[in-house]
Amino acid sequence: MVCFLHAMHDSASRNTSVGRLSSRRRGEQVLHMYNMKIKLMMRILLLCFLSCFWFQLSFAQNATTDPSEVRALNSIFEQWDTQVVPGQWNISGEPCSGYAINSTDIYSADINPGIICNCSYDNNATCHITQLRVDALNKRGVFPEEFVALRYLTFLRVDALNKRGVFPEEFVALRYLTFLSIRANYFTGPLPAFIGNMSALTELSIGFNSFPGPIPKELGNLKELTVLNIRSNNFSGTLPPELGNLVKLERLYIDSCGLSGEIPSTFAKLTNMQMFWASDNPFSGKIPDFIGNWTQLTDLDLSFNNLTGQLPSSLFNLTSLTSLSYINFTKKSKTGLTVGIAVLVGVVSLLLIFAILYMRRKKSEKEDDEDILGLGPRPYTFSYSELRAATEDFNPSNKLGEGGYGPVYKGTLSDGRVVAVKQLSVSSHQGKRQFVSEIATISAVQHRNLVKLYGCCIEGSHHILVYEYLENKSLDQALFELSPKISDFGLAKLYDDEKTHISTRVAGTIGYLAPEYALFGHLTEKADVFGFGVVVLEILGGRPNSYNNLDPKKISLLEWVWTLHENDQTLGLVDPRLTEFDETEATRLIRAALLCTQGSPMARPSMSRVVAMLSGDIDIGTVMSKPSYLTDYDFKDVTTSLTSRFLVEDDTPSTSSKGSNVRLNYQSGGSNASGASVNVTQSLLADIKGEGK
Incomplete structure (x- = not known):
């Protein structure tokens, strides 16, 4: 009887253990099935979302812009002589394409002019232009009456267009308009x-x-x-x-x-x-x-x-x-x-x-x-204590370098932004209002190749600028990699107009500095003309202004170009990777660049005349002889005589090259050992002519 009872107890214990194990397994199976269902539901929801997105996108891509708005937009931009950056949106065919339907950032500095479209009209068959932004054309004219056709506009910003006249009555017809900005015109x-x-x-x-x-x-x-x-x-x-x-x-x-x-x-x-x-x-x-x-x-x-x-x-x-x-x-x-x-x-x-x-x-x-x-308009102002904290009290370990305008430190703001903090050491006798006004003007300039100026700090004797932070790289390297970010833009304006002689160190890069600035610190607008001429020659030659790996006669770009020019071999400068180019256009660019790099500021043209020369609106004339800064420091030939013959310019319009086009085609193969991008001459040469026009 006792054995029987023990057997019964052992059997019950085993059954209880098996039951617990089965319950645990069933629970795990239920949980596993629940997780599988959740994952399946998430996948179904994601698939539905993607389907809806592509459905809407396909409708937007198949929709067409209202023809009356297309005509109006083309007419407006034709009257304003305005072009769209290629690849952004189609100004002449289907405007509601590209960025116009895929981008929502109408304020982007890279899209000017820019439009945004709404393609949900007529069951997603029709697109209407709802936002239009055009900034800083600087071309005189008026607001065309065709604006009345853009009746679905909700956003219109046309600032700094140099337009005249009275407030356009056509704007009243834009009954959906919620945002209107026509600042900095001449009404x-x-x-x-x-x-x-x-x-x-x-x-x-x-x-x-x-x-x-x-x-x-x-x-x-x-x-x-x-x-x-x-x-x-x-x-x-x-x-x-x-x-x-x-x-x-x-x-x-x-x-x-x-x-x-x-x-x-x-x-x-x-x-x-x-x-x-x-x-x-x-x-x-x-x-x-x-x-x-x-x-x-x-x-x-x-x-x-x-x-x-x-x-x-x-x-x-x-x-x-x-x-x-x-x-x-x-x-x-x-x-x-x-x-x-x-x-x-x-x-x-x-x-x-x-x-x-x-x-x-x-x-x-x-x-x-x-x-x-x-003061107004005002740039964003940082406190000195804020910048001290960002740079760890201007710790030398955070010092990025020191240029002609002062030392630059890397800093991290309280919001996490990494910035470059520049302490201005140049002496300027401007009052605080004039100084801040200049900084506000610089801050307002938007361009993809200018380092963004976030703001400034002006407390007592502290004059500090806060820029976006970029990894170290020189300007010439950036230019040859086609991604330049230019800093110190506009800082020369911080000097008094009468104060053209700089007593502190020269600010700039060797090879681009005009002789009067590099030697005597004499700062004029013609100093920029000199630098422009050097850059033009670099673009045409596909090489930097000084390159020690070349033949000794070619190390100095300016000296080599003048040697070619004096031997009637000017086109020998052109990048050999160019298989086709217009010789007339190339010669015009070289002659204009030689004129820009003359030793005397008086002998250099103004930038407005340079633009006219590059556009073919005026003849360049006869280029003078080699500048004295090349002959005086040519130690291989100390007997070279200096010349004083100046350029005789002809202001009459030139029609010989008005219709010519620059054709730039590179060979598909070839090495890139020089360090310059294969297409650098092609793209930058086109930019010079395009922006000059």
Whole structure:
């Protein structure tokens, strides 16, 4: 009986163990099946997403642009003599192609002019142009009436086109337009009342024009506006009270536009205001108390006005306010502000006290240190402490090098961006306003081959520029690899116009410096002409200006070219990898380059004349003899006499080469041992002629 009971217990134990094991296996199987189902569902969802994407894309690619819009776009660009960068989108065939349907970045500096299309109309069969951007053409003319045909536009930016006339009435027909920017043109007629009919606008920018007369009250009808920029115009009169109806307004730029009178009380309704720039106007009356109720305000500039009274105390409680400028009021105003601030010091928090002390310390510096607060347009400004932290207190281990303008350090900003921090050591007697104005101009220049300038730092004696960071590489290497990024663009403008002699070290690269700059530090616009001539010769020859691996007679590019020229063998310079080229065009380029590299600045042409020479609009004439900087330092022939024969130029138009084309075809094979890209001469030569035209 006992044995039987033991046997029963052992059997039950085994069954229990088997049951537990089976339950665990079933659980694992269920979990495995669940995971498999999840993976299958994810794959199905991904497949559906890709199918929808390719479905929509195929429809977009098969859709065609509205023919009336195609005609209008072609007519506009033909009148503006504007071409599209090849490969971006098709200006003459199907505009809604390439970047126009695949890219959403209308602000990209690489796409100018650029369009964006919407191909969802008529069941994805029709494309309409919805965005158009054209910047900085610098060609005189007017806005064509064909704009009225682009009726589906929602975004239109045509800045710095050098266009004249009055505000185009055709814009009113663009009833879907929400963004309009026509900054930096030359509009001279009064701002029309019909602008109030463009009711869909959310952003309007007409700054840096010459609009005269009063601001029409109808501007207050644009109740969807969040941004209004009318700065730097020639308006007269006062701010219309109707602008207080723009209750969605977040940014208002009315600085330097000639307005006077008081700030309207109706502005109290603009409670969404974030940026309010009203400097450099003869505004009068009391500083409005309602400004303190703009709880979202981040940037306030009331400087260089005739306002009186105290800033509202509630203004200093705004945690969002990061920039405040109210300098250069009347004496009465300054006294009131001092008393007001003194009272606030006694009642506000410790943090506010430190903020006021900081502001008072800044106000005690020289006047041009304050000017940056009231300046517009303004570049982004970094604090000195921010750049010290980014470069680890300008640690020598972070030093990238030192050029003619000062040392450069590698730094990492708080947002993770790696930047190049350049401490300017050049001496400039410009005031702070002029300096920042130049930096703002440089920052606004956008080009794929210019190193981007993020901003600057101007605190006391510290003048610092912050650039995008690029790995070390010289300009000539970058040019021959067809990916140049040029830094220090525009920094020569930081010198006074009268200060053409540089007392510090010469800034530049040997081989491209004009003799008067390299030897005496004499800086003129003709120094750039010299460098341009050297680059043209490098492009044609497919080699750098100095190359020690060549025959001794060819090491110096300029010396070799002049030897060829004097022996009537000028075309011997042309890159031997060119199997076909137009000899007339090549000769024209070489002769123009020789003229650009003359020793005397007076003997070099201006860049405008160089462009005319390369375009064939004027004859180059007879090129003078070898420059003295070559003969004086030719130690192999010290008896070479110097010549003083100058070029006789003929301003009459040349028609002999007007219709000629440069044909550049390389052999399919061949080595690239020289270090230059095989197609360097072809692409850069085409760029010189194309951009010159």
